Amino acid sequence: MKYVIIGNSTAGIGAVEGIRQTDKNGEIIIITNEPHHTYSRPLISYLLLGKVTEETMKYRPDSFYRENNVTLIHAEAVKINTKTKRVVLADSSEVYYNKLLVAAGSSAFVPEFEGLDTVERKQTFINLDDARKLTDALDRAKNVMIVGAGLIGLKCAEGILGKFPCSTEHMRIRVFDLAPKILSSILDDDGAKLVQRHLENKGVEFRLGCSIKKFEGNFAILDSGEKIDFDILVLAVGVLPNTALMENIADIDRGIVINEKSETTVPDIYAAGDCTQTPDVSSGQNKVMALLPNAYMQGECAGINMAGGEKVFDKAIPMNAIGFCGLHIITAGSYTGEVYAENENGNYKRLFYSKNKLNGYILIGNVDKAGIYTNLIRERVPLDTIDFRLICEKPGLMAFRKQDRQSKLGGELK
Amino acid sequence: MKKVYVNEKWCLGCHLCEYYCAFAGTDEKDMARALKNVKINPRINIEEKDGISFAVSCRHCREPLCVKSCITGALTVSDGVITTEKDKCVSCYTCILSCPFGAVSPSDDGAVQKCELCVKTLQGTPACVTGCPNGAIVFEERG
Numbered sequence: 001m002k003y004v005i006i007g008n009s010t011a012g013i014g015a016v017e018g019i020r021q022t023d024k025n026g027e028i029i030i031i032t033n034e035p036h037h038t039y040s041r042p043l044i045s046y047l048l049l050g051k052v053t054e055e056t057m058k059y060r061p062d063s064f065y066r067e068n069n070v071t072l073i074h075a076e077a078v079k080i081n082t083k084t085k086r087v088v089l090a091d092s093s094e095v096y097y098n099k100l101l102v103a104a105g106s107s108a109f110v111p112e113f114e115g116l117d118t119v120e121r122k123q124t125f126i127n128l129d130d131a132r133k134l135t136d137a138l139d140r141a142k143n144v145m146i147v148g149a150g151l152i153g154l155k156c157a158e159g160i161l162g163k164f165p166c167s168t169e170h171m172r173i174r175v176f177d178l179a180p181k182i183l184s185s186i187l188d189d190d191g192a193k194l195v196q197r198h199l200e201n202k203g204v205e206f207r208l209g210c211s212i213k214k215f216e217g218n219f220a221i222l223d224s225g226e227k228i229d230f231d232i233l234v235l236a237v238g239v240l241p242n243t244a245l246m247e248n249i250a251d252i253d254r255g256i257v258i259n260e261k262s263e264t265t266v267p268d269i270y271a272a273g274d275c276t277q278t279p280d281v282s283s284g285q286n287k288v289m290a291l292l293p294n295a296y297m298q299g300e301c302a303g304i305n306m307a308g309g310e311k312v313f314d315k316a317i318p319m320n321a322i323g324f325c326g327l328h329i330i331t332a333g334s335y336t337g338e339v340y341a342e343n344e345n346g347n348y349k350r351l352f353y354s355k356n357k358l359n360g361y362i363l364i365g366n367v368d369k370a371g372i373y374t375n376l377i378r379e380r381v382p383l384d385t386i387d388f389r390l391i392c393e394k395p396g397l398m399a400f401r402k403q404d405r406q407s408k409l410g411g412e413l414k
Numbered sequence: 415m416k417k418v419y420v421n422e423k424w425c426l427g428c429h430l431c432e433y434y435c436a437f438a439g440t441d442e443k444d445m446a447r448a449l450k451n452v453k454i455n456p457r458i459n460i461e462e463k464d465g466i467s468f469a470v471s472c473r474h475c476r477e478p479l480c481v482k483s484c485i486t487g488a489l490t491v492s493d494g495v496i497t498t499e500k501d502k503c504v505s506c507y508t509c510i511l512s513c514p515f516g517a518v519s520p521s522d523d524g525a526v527q528k529c530e531l532c533v534k535t536l537q538g539t540p541a542c543v544t545g546c547p548n549g550a551i552v553f554e555e556r557g
Binding site for chain 1: 419420421422461462463466468470473479482483485486487501502504505506507508509510511512513514515516518519
């Protein structure tokens with residue numbers, strides 16, 4: 001059996017581990033367009049601030065490929081020929097597969113701003129090379145303009161702050177977003193304000209609900225006509241799934257459509273991670289959920305099924321654990337339904353529920369035992385089987401029925 | 415494999431397991447001396463309400479969501495025991511987001527912590543089990 005995996009990040013690595021649970025001997029080839037050992041993408045901001053090194057940000061040990069008998073090909077996959085079952089590489093060579101996984105990830109979305117080509121120091125911030133480039137740039141220049149107040153833009157801001165606090169001479173970090181609030185994909189209005197204030201106290205400046213008209217060299221011209229100067233421009237507007245390889249081959253909506261076995265609509269081709277689209281069980285909607293835990297689980301699921309095992313992953317939900325300068329945030333699910341709200345000692349809690357189910361939650365500050373809530377969402381636990389009032393106040397197993405507690409704590413778990 | 419199991423029927427709510435847990439891994443000989451005036455941050459925690467109490471610690475799940483969700487590779491499974499590599503952990507808390515039991519928590523030294531069945535310290539019966547005065551926490555093989 002010959003397994004080919006396009007992509008050397010979380011989903012691809014999950015697939016290797018999934019395949020090897022079932023098939024110890026089959027040949028595994030990973031095709032990657034990056035020249036690096038597998039590394040954790042979310043760690044690039046930690047690399048920037050110096051909390052990890054390129055060595056410690058490796059997602060798996062140096063021995064990983066050898067121990068799992070994986071051949072790594074550093075090349076760009078440009079085409080998939082489903083008839084001959086071959087992946088065509090940029091140099092026109094071909095790699096045959098029995099089972100193929102497309103774990104091609106996502107790319108930074110860069111809007112077509114007028115004059116962007118006149119900007120000298122501009123970059124995105126989604127991979128290791130971006131982090132290296134920004135580290136270099138910061139050695140020479142300190143006035144940073146970040147476009148995008150989402151997860152990537154703000155982790156980038158935090159990374160820069162960790163290295164050069166805003167008290168550093170000439171250091172300036174300004175974050176611009178079209179949306180009227182920060183982290184609009186994961187926070188409600190009040191939560192966003194709280195986190196914004198926290199970052200402002202660290203010196204980050206925000207310009208929200210702000211539209212950029214064009215760039216002229218080291219200046220951004222806003223719709224209002226205002227001229228903003230900067231040395232470094234970071235474009236962190238969002239990411240788009242890398243679906244090109246599957247164009248005209250399989251069903252693609254916003255991402256490559258996969259089922260609960262990580263199968264695409266083409267036989268023997270699987271897909272996993274940021275390039276895919278799956279149902280969000282908290283809302284029932286199909287979504288691209290470009291998040292590391294989902295990528296791993298889809299990849300592992302694909303690997304097991306590719307190797308002839310039986311695995312289903314049908315519990316993807318949006319979820320994020322993220323922190324900014326010591327302030328922790330954990331969120332999951334969908335923010336619909338009735339709201340349980342609590343603000344205590346600077347901690348912020350919102351639970352969203354309807355039809356006897358927890359749909360989502362936001363925790364800022366105290367995030368203890370957040371997984372108890374995540375589990376309620378993911379498993380669609382009927383809220384009338386638990387002490388919902390108690391669990392709202394204090395996440396814990398106490399809120400479950402005695403027999404459920406016993407099976408959780410006294411029995412063998414899967 | 416042997417794991418820690420809890421029977422709430424026998425739990426006295428004495429919190430001794432928490433103290434034994436906090437003591438395990440310190441180089442001290444005397445628990446009272448080691449923990450005097452120390453705010454302990456144990457890896458096993460008692461939940462209690464209305465006369466019911468029980469201890470919660472890592473279940474060492476066969477399908478460990480914390481390990482699969484770990485963004486750095488700091489959480490790994492070895493011989494069924496889930497452990498954390500402190501130097502690799504960046505305290506992103508994705509494991510806290512993921513654990514259905516609330517059994518992973520922030521530690522005092524800039525990483526997360528969880529029950530590791532005392533494999534790094536005692537290599538025998540975990541300290542909470544030995545220390546439980548009423549047999550409410552056991553270390554055994556179950557089917």
